[in-house]
Amino acid sequence: MSKPWSSKLSSTSSSSTRPKLTSDSSHVPKTHGSLGLLVIGLGGANGTTMLAGILANRRKLQWFGPKGEGPIDANYNGCITQLNQRGVHGGVGYRDKVAGLTDANYAAVGGWDIRQTKLGDALLEGQILDYDLVKQVREDMNNDYPVFKGYYDPRFIGTSQHATANHVLSEEEVPNASEALKCIRADIRYFKWKNGVVGHTTVIWSASVEPNSDLCTEGGGLDTARDLLRSIGMNEKERGGPLPPSLIYATAAIMEGCSFVNGGSQNTMCGGLTDLARQQLGVYCLGTDFKAGQTKFKTAAVEYLRTMGLTPKVIASSNHLGNNDMHNLATGKKASDAKLRMYSAILAKCP
Secondary structure, eight states: OOOGGGSHHHHHHHHOOOGGGTSOTTOOOSOOOSEEEEEETTTSHHHHHHHHHHHHHHTTOEEOOTTSOOOEEOOOTTOTTSOOOOSTTOTTOOTTTSTTOOOGGGEEEEEEESSOOOHHHHHHHHTOSOHHHHHHHHHHHHHHOOOEEBOOOGGGSOGGGSTTOOSBOOTTTOSSHHHHHHHHHHHHHHHHHHHTOOSOEEEEEOSOOOOOOGGGSTTSSOSSHHHHHHHHTSOHHHHTSOOOHHHHHHHHHHHTTOEEEEOSSSOOOOHHHHHHHHTSTTOOEEOSOTTHHHHHHHHHHHHHHHHTTOOOOOOOOOOSSOSSHHHHHTSHHHHHHHHHHHIIIIITTOO
C-alpha cells in the first residue's frame, strides 16, 4: 500500500526547496546535535527559557539570584528524562532507567516566530529567569540562534498580537496552505543540515492557542491522511474554510520524519494527522495542552468540593510563563471560546 504522501501533491512539495538551502555550499556544521528541537513560537517564554536552560547546563554556568543568593549551579531538576534515579524507589529520574534517552546538552534548538525580537532580548523582556543568568546567555542567544519566519494567519490569533506580527511569511511566499507546507518542510530540512542533526527531531507547538477548527472535528473532512493531504492542496472555498497553522506545521513535521508535540488546547490532533503519523515509522504526534495536568487537577478539586455540598463559582490560577494567553483573551471571540472550553472541562457538572 502506497503512503498518501507519495501522491502527486506531496511529490511536488518534497522536491521544492528554498534558495537558502543551496546558497551556503561551503558550510560545515559546527556541532553534531544528537537530537533536534524545533519550537513554533520560539521567541515566547517557553522557547527562550528552554534554550537558556540548555545553554546554562551545556556551559556549566553559575549565577546569583536577585537578592545575591548563590552561586546557583545549572541543573536539569524537574526534567525527568535528564535525571538519574534517586532513593530506594528510584525517584522521578529516568535517564539511567530507559535506554536511548539522549543528553539535552547535545540538542540543536531552532524554530519559528512571528515576532522579530531576538531570542536573548525576548528572554530579558520576559523577566522570568534571574538577570545574572540572562546576561550570560543573552549575547549567544541573540547571535547564534536565528529564527525562521512564522506562518501567520490572523484569523487564528488574538487581535492584540496582530501589530507585533512583523516576522511572518508573506502572501507572495506562501499564497496558500500547500505552499506553506513546502516552505515549513524546507525550513526543517535546512535546520537539520545546518546543525548536523543525526538523531530524532521533534517539532513543538508553543505558540498561542488557536480557536478550534470545524475541519479538525470528527467528520469534518480530515479523518484520514489522504483527506488531510488532499485538503491542503485545495483552496479555501473548495475545502470549506482555512486550515489552522498548527495543522500545517504538524503535517510538515511528520512528512519530514519528525515527531510533533501540541502544546496548545486547540484541536490540531485530527484523525488525518494521527493517521499520517501512524504510517511514518518512529514518529509520534501527541498533546492536548502543556497545562492539561493543571486542568485535570482543577476538575478533580471541583468534584471533591461538590461532594461536600459546595458549588464553586470561579476558578483562578497563575500561569507565570504564558505571556500571550491573557492578551488573546482580551479579544471577545477568543474570550468566549476559552470560557466555554473551561466551563465544559471543569464546571459543567456543577449544579
